Amino acid sequence: MSDQRVAVITGASRGIGRAVALRLAKEGRHVVLSARSQGPLDELKGEIEAAGGAATVKAVDISDRAALAAMIESVASELGRLDVLVNNAGITRDNLILRMSDEEWDDVISTNLTSVFVACRAAARPMMKGKFGRICNIASTSGLVGNAGQANYAAAKSALTGFTKTIARELGGKNITANVIAPGFIQTDMTKDLPAAVTDHVKALMAVRNLGEPEDIAAAVAYVTSDDARFVTGQTLAVDGGMTMC
Ligand code: NAI
Numbered sequence: 659m660s661d662q663r664v665a666v667i668t669g670a671s672r673g674i675g676r677a678v679a680l681r682l683a684k685e686g687r688h689v690v691l692s693a694r695s696q697g698p699l700d701e702l703k704g705e706i707e708a709a710g711g712a713a714t715v716k717a718v719d720i721s722d723r724a725a726l727a728a729m730i731e732s733v734a735s736e737l738g739r740l741d742v743l744v745n746n747a748g749i750t751r752d753n754l755i756l757r758m759s760d761e762e763w764d765d766v767i768s769t770n771l772t773s774v775f776v777a778c779r780a781a782a783r784p785m786m787k788g789k790f791g792r793i794c795n796i797a798s799t800s801g802l803v804g805n806a807g808q809a810n811y812a813a814a815k816s817a818l819t820g821f822t823k824t825i826a827r828e829l830g831g832k833n834i835t836a837n838v839i840a841p842g843f844i845q846t847d848m849t850k851d852l853p854a855a856v857t858d859h860v861k862a863l864m865a866v867r868n869l870g871e872p873e874d875i876a877a878a879v880a881y882v883t884s885d886d887a888r889f890v891t892g893q894t895l896a897v898d899g900g901m902t903m904c
Contacts, residue, residue, distance in 0.1 A: 659738040662712065663790075665883065666690040666733055666740065668720055668777065669747025671698035673846030674796065677872030678744055678879045683711035685880055687742065690733050692716045720747050720773035721765070727780040734784035741788060742883045743781045745774045746796040750848060752807040763810045770814035771821075778825055782834070791834030792883040795822050796875070799842045799898045815840070819894050826892035835891035837882040842898025844870040865900025 665682045669675035671693035683689045683706045691699045696717045703713040714737065718729040734740045748770045751762040774795055785791030800808045801815025818838055826836040843849055843860050849869070861867050878897045881887055896902050 660688070662686065662688045663741040664688045664690060664733065664737050664739050665742035665744065666692060666716075666730065666777075666781070667744045667746055668692045668773070670702065671695060673848060674841065674844060674872045674875045675744075675746040676702060677876040678746060679713070680706065681873070681876035681880050682742070682744075682883070683713060684709070685884075686711075688712040688714070688737065690714045690716055690737070692718055692720075692729065693747065694719050720777070721768045723772070723776045726773055726776050730777055730780035730784075734781075734787075739788050740781055740784040741790055742792045742794070743777060743785075744794045744796070744879055744883065745777055747773070748796065748798075748848075750808065750811050752811070754807055755809050758809060766810035767814050770811065771817050774818060774821065778821075778836070782825075782829060785829070785834050786832045789833050791829065791832070792887070793822070793825065793834065793836040794879050794882050795836070795838050796879075797838045797840040797894065799840050799896055799902050802840055802894070802896060802904055803902050822894070823892040830891055833888070835882070835887065837887075837891060838894040839875060839878050839882065840894055840896045840898065840902075841875050842870060842896065842901045844872055844875060846872060860901070863901050864898070865903075868899060870897065870899055 665687040667679045670679045670691040679689045699715040706713040795818045797815040797818045800812040822836045
């Protein structure tokens with residue numbers, strides 16, 4: 659078994675997940691890059707390896723429970739260990755409550771919440787076996803303070819806090835920590851189509867008066883998944899330029 663820690667990152671093909679993968683690889687982790695489509699993951703793997711890092715690609719649709727669990731199990735069996743899990747992949751299907759369809763609700767709950775349960779359940783055993791684990795679930799400030807048009811998304815992201823605190827309590831005695839990072843507005847594909855009026859409004863709500871970059875989230879993930887953060891667990895850290903301060 660290699661002594662290099664193995665970190666699985668879902669939604670690694672772009673945006674925040676991509677930045678997290680690059681950061682963890684730079685810090686010496688063997689990163690397992692996961693998302694739906696293989697092409698961008700292969701490209702990222704090439705970039706990481708060219709910089710001297712180690713990466714493996716595992717394409718999977720996280721809304722497929724069996725496929726997601728099998729992916730996590732295959733990492734532990736093929737690489738011999740699983741140390742870090744970053745549940746980052748997520749979607750939005752925004753609509754006001756009066757118009758929100760069952761499908762919009764179910765898609766977001768399945769992708770943003772149920773997948774985190776499935777991945778953590780599958781990862782817990784190899785982490786216990788390795789006597790080390792760092793779980794980081796990516797939520798959102800929408801889950802902390804709500805956001806009109808995002809009842810499904812805010813419900814899923816908010817639920818991650820209670821879920822993460824609970825597994826932190828269950829697994830803490832095994833040297834496994836679990837924390838939530840709640841990004842504010844970060845410049846990625848998810849936010850690129852917002853009208854200028856919305857981004858201007860959001861900037862005005864922020865203490866730092868600017869949107870964040872994926873690397874701002876990656877830095878926080880790097881800390882809570884580091885060996886140094888062994889005494890930090892069950893926390894939700896908003897990385898939002900001082901938008902919520904809660
Ligand atoms: P993005 O839309 O740029 O990237 C999302 C990633 O998740 C992509 O790699 C995509 O392939 C993957 N993904 C989506 N559905 C998937 C599925 N069913 N199976 C496998 N992979 C899937 O999003 P972004 O902005 O990088 O967001 C990453 C995380 O951060 C999400 O959980 C999002 O909710 C959260 N977040 C983002 C904020 C922002 O301002 N960009 C703010 C707050 C939270």
